[in-house]
Amino acid sequence: MTVGRRVLLTTAALTVAIVATARAHTMFLKLESFFLEPNSTNVVALFNGDFDESENHITRDRMLDVSIVGPDGVVHPPAEAWRDTAMFHWHADSVDTALLTFETGSAGTYTIGVSTAARVIPLTGVEFTEYLVHEGLVDEIAQREAAGKTDDDAAERYSKHVKAIVQVGDDRSGEWAEELGYPVEIIPLHNPYDLVVGDEFQVRFLRAGEPVENALLYANYEFNPHSHDDTGAHNEAVEVRTNEDGVATIPLVGGGRWYIRTIHMVETPSEPDIDYESNWATLTFQVRGG
Secondary structure (H helix, E strand, O other): OOHHHHHHHHHHHHHHHHHHHHOOOEEEEEOOOOEEOOOOEEEEEEEEEOOOOEOOOOOHHHEEEEEEEEOOEEEOOOHHHEEEEEEEOOOOOOEEEEEEEEEOOOOEEEEEEEEEOOEEEEEOHHHHHHHHHHOOOHHHHHHHHHOOOOOOOEEEEEEEEEEEEEEEOOOOOHHHHOOOOOOEEEEEOOOHHHOEOOOEEEEEEEEOOEEOOOOEEEEEEOOOOOEEOOOOOEEOOEEEEOOOOOEEEEEOOOOEEEEEEEEEEEEOOOOOOOOEEEEEEEEEEEEEOO
16 A cells, blocks of 8 residues: 555544544434323333434433423333334334333323433544534634634533423323423423424523523424535524523424424633533424424
8 A cells, every 4th residue: 555545544534533523412302203192102212313313322320310291290210111222213214222111191291301411521622623513503613713712622521401292192281391400401481282383482491490591592303304514514494592581482394303402511611621511402392284
């Protein structure tokens, strides 16, 4: 092998390694259908990757809370209710994910939640910028540019807090509005199952129980193909900011399974070994046609 070819291959391998390392995994609770029957056995998948494909499963020791809130009360499923699989098929999906088997009770609107423990990841300046671009963290990119920190390495502490709203039977109940007390949460202001395509869905974004103003939220649905632009950023159906009350309005432009996602990231100048703390939040639900 020539020296030139070795250099090219080494550079390509390094580029792939940087992208793979910097690429983060958004976490979602996803069901084949968010419309379930009362008193039935069901499976919810904890996707860790993007909404189209899970790239690895979350181990039980990372789950600080697992809650299912319905009209009959709150259930915290035991660890043995979970299983991992490397090949799980919903239509064309083939995923590596954690699966939770659970029972519904009375008819109503349920909230399912999972909150993970924090982990720390060190990244080079190149890797950290790639990650910010990939996740659409435009405010943090601008702040680092303004401070002359674009090329600085960064250690990030991150955790993920995800919820799904599920309709069981025909009767509605108020558990869709349940606050689970996670570090960050997306709280619906309407029951999504009272809405159809063409309606607007309002949510409030909370950090430590308090509304966050000007938070950037992204939303998309399963029939809008997931893609990235030339910079690596996500192309999603909705991009919206919260108002002074932490409220964002999501136009429901299509039917099917939806997600709303955001990452709340702050610098941590008082911690010598941590540069940033991020808390990730997603909310998933399903919309019927208009």
